[in-house]
Amino acid sequence: MTSHDDVSKLFRGRYRILSARKPGWDYGQLGWYYVTICTERRISWFGEVRNGQMLLSSIGQIVVDEWQRTEQVRRNVQLDAWIVMPDHMHGIIRIISDGTNWGGSAGGVWDGSAGGVRDGSAGGVETFRRNVSTAGASSLHRPPSGTIGSIINQFKSVCTKRIRAIESDFAWQPRFHDHVIRDAGALRAIRRYILHNPAVWWERNGRRFGIGDGSKRCSAGTSPRVPL
Numbered sequence: 001m002t003s004h005d006d007v008s009k010l011f012r013g014r015y016r017i018l019s020a021r022k023p024g025w026d027y028g029q030l031g032w033y034y035v036t037i038c039t040e041r042r043i044s045w046f047g048e049v050r051n052g053q054m055l056l057s058s059i060g061q062i063v064v065d066e067w068q069r070t071e072q073v074r075r076n077v078q079l080d081a082w083i084v085m086p087d088h089m090h091g092i093i094r095i096i097s098d099g100t101n102w103g104g105s106a107g108g109v110w111d112g113s114a115g116g117v118r119d120g121s122a123g124g125v126e127t128f129r130r131n132v133s134t135a136g137a138s139s140l141h142r143p144p145s146g147t148i149g150s151i152i153n154q155f156k157s158v159c160t161k162r163i164r165a166i167e168s169d170f171a172w173q174p175r176f177h178d179h180v181i182r183d184a185g186a187l188r189a190i191r192r193y194i195l196h197n198p199a200v201w202w203e204r205n206g207r208r209f210g211i212g213d214g215s216k217r218c219s220a221g222t223s224p225r226v227p228l
Helices: 004-011 058-073 148-163 184-195 197-205
Strands: 031-039 047-050 053-056 077-084 088-095 129-133 172-181
Touching: 031 148, 047 197, 053 058, 053 077, 053 197, 058 077, 058 088, 058 148, 077 184, 088 148, 088 184, 148 172, 172 184, 184 197
Parallel strands: none
Antiparallel strands: 031 088, 031 172, 047 053, 077 088, 129 172
16 A cells, blocks of 8 residues: 555655656556646745645636636546645546546535545556656647646646736746556545645745745645545
């Protein structure tokens, strides 16, 4: 079983390390995927962590809004746990069969905060790491529709367009990072890691606040139906 400490060690300080795509894996196939998306130069555009809670800036709220919209505009996507942090975000995405209901709730559990989690269960693994570029893709090299690359590329593009109307200097890192989640133990551990991120950030960084107006008090959402 994958523990919370194992997941924390796995991702600690790793967001800039290049890693290979798992050979032969179809990243459009049905399954659970854990993604991390960072801002360029790790600038804290999305808000600040204070007393173990994430406070969104207006830019961070745009990211939340567009992440929530991801499953609304794509019939084959459902969102699980997610969190927006000062300079990055984590999320679990499930690719399903063309909108077929997967037996969980009809919608994610979200209370207007910086994070949330969907209730439901997982199928059958250790995770495979990769680092994927979504920048400057031509029509010949653009990720196929319905794949994780396509989903994240569209999300980043829509966020960038809205954010640059407020802050012209905003940019994402060209690459994002993902894992294929293959068992329920790993899913639970990654959910815990995501939802505890603000508390861990505060413990490690103390009063190293991010950029933002801090106008919206936020915390990661949970569901009593989810075994964390």
